[in-house]
Amino acid sequence: MADKKETEQYQQIDLPFYKNEIAPILPDKVLDFHTHIYIKDTWKSAPWRENAPGGKYMVIIQDYSIEDLLYDGQIMFPDKSFNAVCFGMPTPAVDLDKTNDYTIQTLAHPGLYPLIITGRGLIPPDQLEEAIVHKGFLGYKVFLNWFGDDYGNITVADMIGPAEMKLADRRRLIVLLHVPGAERLTSPQVQKDVELLSKDYPQAGIVLAHCGRCYLPDEAKRAMGAIRQLENVYLDTSMVMDPTVIEIILDHIDSSRLLFATDLPIANMRGRRVYVMDHWVDLVLEGYPDSKFRVGSNNMRATFMVYEIILAIRRAAERVGLSDELLRNIFYQNGMNILQRVAGKG
Numbered sequence: 001m002a003d004k005k006e007t008e009q010y011q012q013i014d015l016p017f018y019k020n021e022i023a024p025i026l027p028d029k030v031l032d033f034h035t036h037i038y039i040k041d042t043w044k045s046a047p048w049r050e051n052a053p054g055g056k057y058m059v060i061i062q063d064y065s066i067e068d069l070l071y072d073g074q075i076m077f078p079d080k081s082f083n084a085v086c087f088g089m090p091t092p093a094v095d096l097d098k099t100n101d102y103t104i105q106t107l108a109h110p111g112l113y114p115l116i117i118t119g120r121g122l123i124p125p126d127q128l129e130e131a132i133v134h135k136g137f138l139g140y141k142v143f144l145n146w147f148g149d150d151y152g153n154i155t156v157a158d159m160i161g162p163a164e165m166k167l168a169d170r171r172r173l174i175v176l177l178h179v180p181g182a183e184r185l186t187s188p189q190v191q192k193d194v195e196l197l198s199k200d201y202p203q204a205g206i207v208l209a210h211c212g213r214c215y216l217p218d219e220a221k222r223a224m225g226a227i228r229q230l231e232n233v234y235l236d237t238s239m240v241m242d243p244t245v246i247e248i249i250l251d252h253i254d255s256s257r258l259l260f261a262t263d264l265p266i267a268n269m270r271g272r273r274v275y276v277m278d279h280w281v282d283l284v285l286e287g288y289p290d291s292k293f294r295v296g297s298n299n300m301r302a303t304f305m306v307y308e309i310i311l312a313i314r315r316a317a318e319r320v321g322l323s324d325e326l327l328r329n330i331f332y333q334n335g336m337n338i339l340q341r342v343a344g345k346g
């Protein structure tokens with residue numbers, strides 16, 4: 001990472017912006033609730049190379065180790081302690097045993113919290129419980145049984161079943177779920193399925209990745225009423241950079257249910273997720289690999305998407321009049337509260 005251009009960009013653009021706009025609202029410790037770590041050895045195939053359906057959906061680097069994550073945390077939050085919830089890549093292109101074995105190595109680093117990638121029937125219940133109780137996983141990142149945006153007719157119930165959820169309920173585990181389907185959390189079916197999970201397993205900490213994949217205000221507006229009453233359903237802010245989305249969320253649910261999250265390594269790109277018509281687009285500096293819904297240009301200044309997520313939260317908090325303390329909690333304490341609920345860890 002440390003070539004001359006990179007160092008210049010960091011010293012002249014990222015760091016001053018961080019010091020002026022980002023650092024002042026953050027607590028001393030930051031918890032990123034959604035990060036991926038993986039090494040080359042965990043890939044079975046590289047879907048973006050093989051023209052698989054959806055394979056060009058989100059092209060990322062092949063190798064993002066624990067050390068890379070810690071390095072990014074240090075670069076992006078130089079005066080803070082960086083903590084993160086970590087898991088591998090939940091795609092069919094990855095060897096799940098290998099990626100989970102790698103993830104558990106995070107336990108050697110205080111402040112990293114591993115989730116096991118699993119899904120309906122993927123790991124026998126006794127083995128899953130063993131991984132939670134003896135290995136130290138704090139819950140699940142639910143496996144996505146598709147490539148990119150090729151969801152087919154997959155439902156939440158196809159992704160995670162009663163065996164996994166009963167264990168999550170009993171041990172108060174985190175269940176980090178990327179809801180399926182083109183309609184995201186605006187789909188009545190998805191909303192009904194999330195409500196069922198929440199009501200049937202009230203002790204599980206159900207976290208919807210990417211705010212239920214609502215990147216656009218219109219989506220947030222149609223989705224958030226459905227989770228208002230579901231107290232054990234939380235939202236992670238990974239890749240959500242629109243302040244109006246966060247504002248709508250804060251109008252519907254208590255801020256304690258909003259968790260700062262990034263989706264590193266994707267959010268270490270410099271740029272911003274915007275929307276055009278009815279879909280998001282990643283507007284980024286030139287030099288990143290080609291990917292669907294990604295537009296590169298050097299005709300702008302840009303910094304880490306991680307900072308754009310923080311800015312969106314800050315701007316929304318200002319609009320709804322959230323106190324500084326409740327705003328700070330979004331970046332650390334809200335997430336720690338659910339991690340500490342996991343049975344035997346609190």
Ligand SMILES: [Zn+2]
Nearest residue numbers: 034036238263
């Ligand atoms: Zn992710």
